[in-house]
Amino acid sequence: MFSAYIENPTDCRFEGQDAQEKILLLLRAHPITNLKWIIPSLLLFLFPFFIPKFLLFLNFDMSFIPSTYVVVFLIINYLLILTIAFEGFLYWYFNVYIVTNKNIIDVDFHSILFKNIDVAPLKNIEDTQSSMGGILQSIFHFGNVFIQTAGTTRNIDFHSVPRPHHVADFILDEAHKLYGS
Amino acid sequence: MEVNFFESKAVLFVVKTAVLIILVFYGIFALLIIRQVDLMRKTLITQTSEILSAISIIHAGFAIGLLVLAWVIL
Numbered sequence: 001m002f003s004a005y006i007e008n009p010t011d012c013r014f015e016g017q018d019a020q021e022k023i024l025l026l027l028r029a030h031p032i033t034n035l036k037w038i039i040p041s042l043l044l045f046l047f048p049f050f051i052p053k054f055l056l057f058l059n060f061d062m063s064f065i066p067s068t069y070v071v072v073f074l075i076i077n078y079l080l081i082l083t084i085a086f087e088g089f090l091y092w093y094f095n096v097y098i099v100t101n102k103n104i105i106d107v108d109f110h111s112i113l114f115k116n117i118d119v120a121p122l123k124n125i126e127d128t129q130s131s132m133g134g135i136l137q138s139i140f141h142f143g144n145v146f147i148q149t150a151g152t153t154r155n156i157d158f159h160s161v162p163r164p165h166h167v168a169d170f171i172l173d174e175a176h177k178l179y180g181s
Numbered sequence: 182m183e184v185n186f187f188e189s190k191a192v193l194f195v196v197k198t199a200v201l202i203i204l205v206f207y208g209i210f211a212l213l214i215i216r217q218v219d220l221m222r223k224t225l226i227t228q229t230s231e232i233l234s235a236i237s238i239i240h241a242g243f244a245i246g247l248l249v250l251a252w253v254i255l
Contacts, residue, residue: 013226014225014226031203038241064185071254072254072255076207082243083214086237107224109221112213113213113216124247181232
């Protein structure tokens, strides 16, 4: 359900999916990329524990602040953490790359209320490239896949997906199946 | 002699107003998240989508509840 690499998912559909269209591969960014919202959330979580010590260090007496204000600031802090974590998870969960027996679909949610869906027919796929570089990508085995399409169709890029070389090969194999070669 | 700014009613009024303005924007943001999740779950239909939609509604409820709470207790 929360995997970043799912072959033949059964409990999943996407907007505009045809009746005969079957999802072969569903990809998300590698889970380790979620650290970019997990770390700030953890830091913000610990923030209220260090504030009193920091203010004491500055010779500021916290007992002056009314307790109701302290409670409200604490609740705001934890709601902020909830928002960061929830938004981070939503972007990770819904920014998906889908390979079907007909098309390649790249679903992007860049910000609130901005949606971008790129669709390229498998028959237009000319070439695929995969790249992996850097410490995290090498350790956790994820990287980018670049899919070149024919003509003026926009190229599709899969970012930070697990097993990029395998994915590139898989897409090309599926394209070859359509050509019968 | 130490000065306690929080004894001044003017300071408390400014802080309360600032907190309430922030919470009003937060409430609007929480409502936008509901719409965003709705858009997302229509794009990718999975079993988890309903749970995420429920979380977004609960979150908006908390945000509006906090606005009311802050209005009352501050």
